[in-house]
Amino acid sequence: MGLIAGGAADVVGGFGAWRMWWMLAKNDVVRRYRRSRVGQLWLTLSMAVMIFGMGGIYASLFGTSIADYLPHLGTGLVLWGLMSQTINESCSSFTDNDSIIRQVALPRFTYLLRTIARNLFIFAHNLIILPVLFLVTGTVIDWHILLFVPGLLLVLANLAWIGYLLAILSARFRDIPQIVASIVQVAFFVSPVVFKPSQLRVDHPVLVLNPFASMLDVMREPLLGHPPSATSYVILLGLLVAGWLVALAFSGKYSHRVVYWL
DSSP states (O other): HHHHHHHHHHHHHHHHHHHHHHHHHHHHHHHHHTSSSSTTTHHHHHHHHHHHHHHHHHHHHHHHHHHHHHHHHHHHHHHHHHHHHHHHTTTTTTGGGGHHHSSSOOOTTTHHHHHHHHHHHHHHHHHHHHHHHHHTTOOOOOOGGHHHHHHHHHHHHHHHHHHHHHHHHHHHTHHEEEEEEEEHHHHHHHHHTTOOOOOOTTTHHHHHTHHHHHHHHHHHHHHOOOOOOOOHHHHHHHHHHHHHHHHHHHHHHHHHGGHHOO
């Protein structure tokens, strides 16, 4: 319990330093496109090109109409971008901030929150595409869209403990980011981003044993006007409790050693 308490104190302290990680995250996005004429709009344009480019090709391959397929693909790619980038960049949350960590005594969780906030900014840019996409394809939005916010928060809470573990492990073992990037790339192809869950049976392992499928379900279905599966909520809540217990105990034991590994 002492280790969990130590990890919890670091997490609480990280949220307490919200001005720091919020400012750094905004600066990350602005600095990336500082000398560009289009600026941060490139985030939206690149995602839009990918959605409409892939939509035409895969709709033809799957033998379905573009109007039916584009909303599924568009929401899937936007949501996948949030999840995959957050996980991949979490690995370098400590190593990319090594100079600050050595000089300033901030809770370690602060740097992970910087990573999550940065990707939320990018996600907000890409989210602009969806209303346009729904309007073009005639997708009907109903009250189920209200379930998107709790679904997003549930996913972010899970990404936070995953990222916390990966950040600590990556500071100690520098091969972790490459391994994680490969796993996430494979997960893209076995998750219902490009294909629809309805193309598989309900109890297919890709849908039941793949947490990414559950994450997509609780966020994408409300946007498309459908209720998420209760199974997805159960899976993510179970992962949330078990994952945070492990992450807090792990961070309580090892997070203070991060400065020596950088």
